[in-house]
Amino acid sequence: MLQESIAVKDVSPFHISTPSELLETPKEYQDLVKRQLTAHAEGELSGADDYVKLFYFLTNDPYEKAVCCELAKDELDHYQRAADILLDIGIDTSFMLSQNLNDRAFYATEAVKSCRNWAERALISTLVEDAVIDVLEEMAQSSYRPIADMCPHVLKDEKLHVGHGFRITRSMCKTKNGFKQIQEALIRNERVELRDIFTLEPKIQKARISRNPRTNEKVIVPEKKTVQFKMSKKWFININNE
Numbered sequence: 001m002l003q004e005s006i007a008v009k010d011v012s013p014f015h016i017s018t019p020s021e022l023l024e025t026p027k028e029y030q031d032l033v034k035r036q037l038t039a040h041a042e043g044e045l046s047g048a049d050d051y052v053k054l055f056y057f058l059t060n061d062p063y064e065k066a067v068c069c070e071l072a073k074d075e076l077d078h079y080q081r082a083a084d085i086l087l088d089i090g091i092d093t094s095f096m097l098s099q100n101l102n103d104r105a106f107y108a109t110e111a112v113k114s115c116r117n118w119a120e121r122a123l124i125s126t127l128v129e130d131a132v133i134d135v136l137e138e139m140a141q142s143s144y145r146p147i148a149d150m151c152p153h154v155l156k157d158e159k160l161h162v163g164h165g166f167r168i169t170r171s172m173c174k175t176k177n178g179f180k181q182i183q184e185a186l187i188r189n190e191r192v193e194l195r196d197i198f199t200l201e202p203k204i205q206k207a208r209i210s211r212n213p214r215t216n217e218k219v220i221v222p223e224k225k226t227v228q229f230k231m232s233k234k235w236f237i238n239i240n241n242e
């Protein structure tokens, strides 16, 4: 008897594989698929705008400017993948390509629109794009197969985007001024949960006796405050694609 009930639970998961199969599902299910994908497509285009209309102008570093353009290209590719699936079910989202960021109701958050400096840009990638990864991981379980199939490629790119934000954050935290800017950006985004991402911990480096390498004279190095940057295990796995 027990074996029978286990066998019933072991049925293959429900999947809708093609647009024509989708059209045979209840209207509520179709609406859910359409709304989720439309929001996602719009969010991806907002992501491209974030990189080239906001972040690009927050740095003078040509390498970082090039990264902004590269990552905007990724976001545009993510949009296109969603747009193709939507077009297959009769929804044309090409109007979004000429939409202004402020007209995008779904994903254009105040936290992004009001980004003022490079520290805030770094935290947006580290934290906000990480939240996008959580959404994509859920979408990867979608019962509508084209959505599930779209997600692995997008997830791979997004993990790199988050990793880049994380590296900027880590490198800024190595200087006193950079650390202060990250702290201020965190205070501004104080509602963001950081427990699973990283910790920034002030450490005291004790006073010590050292030697001047040129004269070999003994010198006293006074006590100093430094910052220890510690990545969480979850983040280590995310960045290393483990």
Ligand SMILES: [Fe+2]
Pocket (backbone or CB within 6 Å): 044, 047, 074, 075, 078, 154, 158
């Ligand atoms: Fe994306």
Ligand SMILES: [Fe+2]
Pocket (backbone or CB within 6 Å): 047, 075, 129, 157, 158, 161
């Ligand atoms: Fe991204």
